[in-house]
Amino acid sequence: MTRHFLRDDDLTPAEQRQVLELALRLKAERFAERPLAGPRAVAILFDKPTLRTQLSFTVGVAELGGHPMVVDGNLAQIGVRESVEDTAGVLGRQVAAVVWRTFHQSRLETMARHAGVPVVNALTDQFHPCQALADLLTIAEHAGGLDALRGRTLAYVGDGANNMAHSYLLAGATAGMHVRVGTPTSRRPDADVVDRAATVAAGTGGSVTVLHDAAAAVSGAHAVATDTWVSMGDATGAAEAEQLFGPFRLDAALLGRAEPDAVVLHCMPAYRGKEIAAEVIDGPRSVVFDEAENRLHVQKAVLTWLLERS
Ligand code: NVA
Numbered sequence: 595m596t597r598h599f600l601r602d603d604d605l606t607p608a609e610q611r612q613v614l615e616l617a618l619r620l621k622a623e624r625f626a627e628r629p630l631a632g633p634r635a636v637a638i639l640f641d642k643p644t645l646r647t648q649l650s651f652t653v654g655v656a657e658l659g660g661h662p663m664v665v666d667g668n669l670a671q672i673g674v675r676e677s678v679e680d681t682a683g684v685l686g687r688q689v690a691a692v693v694w695r696t697f698h699q700s701r702l703e704t705m706a707r708h709a710g711v712p713v714v715n716a717l718t719d720q721f722h723p724c725q726a727l728a729d730l731l732t733i734a735e736h737a738g739g740l741d742a743l744r745g746r747t748l749a750y751v752g753d754g755a756n757n758m759a760h761s762y763l764l765a766g767a768t769a770g771m772h773v774r775v776g777t778p779t780s781r782r783p784d785a786d787v788v789d790r791a792a793t794v795a796a797g798t799g800g801s802v803t804v805l806h807d808a809a810a811a812v813s814g815a816h817a818v819a820t821d822t823w824v825s826m827g828d829a830t831g832a833a834e835a836e837q838l839f840g841p842f843r844l845d846a847a848l849l850g851r852a853e854p855d856a857v858v859l860h861c862m863p864a865y866r867g868k869e870i871a872a873e874v875i876d877g878p879r880s881v882v883f884d885e886a887e888n889r890l891h892v893q894k895a896v897l898t899w900l901l902e903r904s
Pocket of ligand 1: 717722756757758821822824825826861862863
């Protein structure tokens with residue numbers, strides 16, 4: 595059966611652990627796995643802007659022995675010039691895997707149904723599972739190892755309805771973490787995702803909580819994350835975002851509610867003075883560049899793991 599990584603809970607807790615262990619091994623030994631030797635090609639498609647994701651998948655596919663074929667969505671016009679189904683059928687005959695950043699999750703699901711090769715979510719409107727895996731790896735490294743994830747509290751403040759909020763809920767619950775989302779009432783995460791994360795957490799010893807008070811969300815947390823107030827494709831204006839999310843800005847006072855050694859995460863691009871204060875993202879608790887580097891290691895692990903099992 596072809597395996598895909600479309601959303602965080604496509605990996606069981608045991609599988610997520612395997613992928614994170616593999617990521618640690620690949621971080622220590624960059625060229626230990628060569629599943630794409632040939633070189634076999636991986637199609638890396640972007641319907642939205644990118645820097646980190648294009649970088650980390652291009653470098654990662656090359657390090658796995660493969661050839662990264664980056665496709666600008668403006669050229670391919672998937673779903674406009676040609677259906678997702680036909681695109682999947684064409685790609686699947688020539689590449690070892692498909693990596694896609696696109697809009698609605700349903701486009702990715704259609705790709706996965708028709709490609710015949712593993713498909714990886716490189717961000718959709720609903721989920722950003724590669725980023726969440728990189729964040730788990732980063733938290734674990736700073737907490738003393740993968741075993742330390744279970745039972746720790748991860749607080750996310752900001753837009754609770756965006757892809758990062760959803761991925762933190764699912765990935766954190768899978769890892770046995772206590773995930774708190776602090777967000778305005780009008781930006782609650784998708785109820786289906788919260789329910790699914792709660793079900794996963796019930797089996798791992800974790801928990802999920804949605805709060806509308808930033809200080810309560812961050813209180814006693816071991817890791818504090820935020821994200822842009824206006825995601826790619828979101829029409830919320832700057833003034834509206836400031837009014838809505840201003841109380842959830844991650845500044846030094848809010849961070850002061852967390853554990854003294856809490857790490858600060860941001861998937862970037864970051865907007866200093868908006869969702870995060872410069873003194874926080876540029877301060878001693880920030881691990882954002884470890885996080886950005888870890889995208890490379892976890893994505894290599896995901897590709898290797900999916901190819902082995904498909
Ligand atoms: N929530 C952000 C993540 C960027 C990596 C967005 O979708 O734009």
